[in-house]
Amino acid sequence: MGERRPLIAGNWKMYKTPAEAAETARQLVERVTGVNDVDIMIAPTFAALEAVSRAIQGSPVALGAQNLFWEDEGAYTGEISAPMLKSVGCEYGIIGHSERRQYFGETDETVNKKIQAAIQVGLKPVFCVGETENEREDEQTLSVLDKQVKKGLEGLVLDQLDMLIIAYEPVWAIGTGKTATDDQAQEVHQFIRSLIKENFGNALSDSIRILYGGSVKPGNIAALMSMPDIDGALVGGASLDAESFSKIVKYK
Ligand code: 13P
Numbered sequence: 001m002g003e004r005r006p007l008i009a010g011n012w013k014m015y016k017t018p019a020e021a022a023e024t025a026r027q028l029v030e031r032v033t034g035v036n037d038v039d040i041m042i043a044p045t046f047a048a049l050e051a052v053s054r055a056i057q058g059s060p061v062a063l064g065a066q067n068l069f070w071e072d073e074g075a076y077t078g079e080i081s082a083p084m085l086k087s088v089g090c091e092y093g094i095i096g097h098s099e100r101r102q103y104f105g106e107t108d109e110t111v112n113k114k115i116q117a118a119i120q121v122g123l124k125p126v127f128c129v130g131e132t133e134n135e136r137e138d139e140q141t142l143s144v145l146d147k148q149v150k151k152g153l154e155g156l157v158l159d160q161l162d163m164l165i166i167a168y169e170p171v172w173a174i175g176t177g178k179t180a181t182d183d184q185a186q187e188v189h190q191f192i193r194s195l196i197k198e199n200f201g202n203a204l205s206d207s208i209r210i211l212y213g214g215s216v217k218p219g220n221i222a223a224l225m226s227m228p229d230i231d232g233a234l235v236g237g238a239s240l241d242a243e244s245f246s247k248i249v250k251y252k
Pocket of ligand 1 (some may be wrong): 011013097170173175176177213214215216233235236237238
């Protein structure tokens, strides 16, 4: 405990052309040069990966993808594989984001295959979990997370998981301006860490980074990061602007 290096990640979703993305990436690099106590990642659209990869070269900012397919190659129109993402410079891959589960039919089973595919090529999976508003109101939060975490990691063994990152994003807090309170987030993060402990042991549960996502802003990041089981953030809206994202990166 206490040894986990924070990760502040920006999910740019379906925003920005390659030129706009590269420009924001350049502005971000200017503002975070010299930051060396936090890992920083941005995930632009697939179309912008190459341009952003060039813009962040030699900087502390790393590249991530927003999704991937589990086969390396084949007749899968519209998909992109983990080795392809590696080849354009991705270090991370966001997997199972709630928007993908909601609009594109992702299930715990497809998420599991994608996590395996990412790990196989050394792409760090940012495995997203989170309950909907109805599930929270029905007091299903912990049981939903239990299922998502266990099924998402089914069949994986301890020595494959050292590069795994989990992101807890309550669906009701995404893009709504409603953040989970620090205590609500901490309760769930602690629960997720206990699931990792139960399934994979102490060492992994102590070292795994669990990010919080859902309306993270410059004004609420410090309080979230002061919680013992919150190790970083997955930021949507506030990551699209270099100035606000750099303030989140420099929350200390
Ligand atoms: P917002 O920060 O816009 O709420 O989005 C969170 C998110 O979905 C990041 O993956």
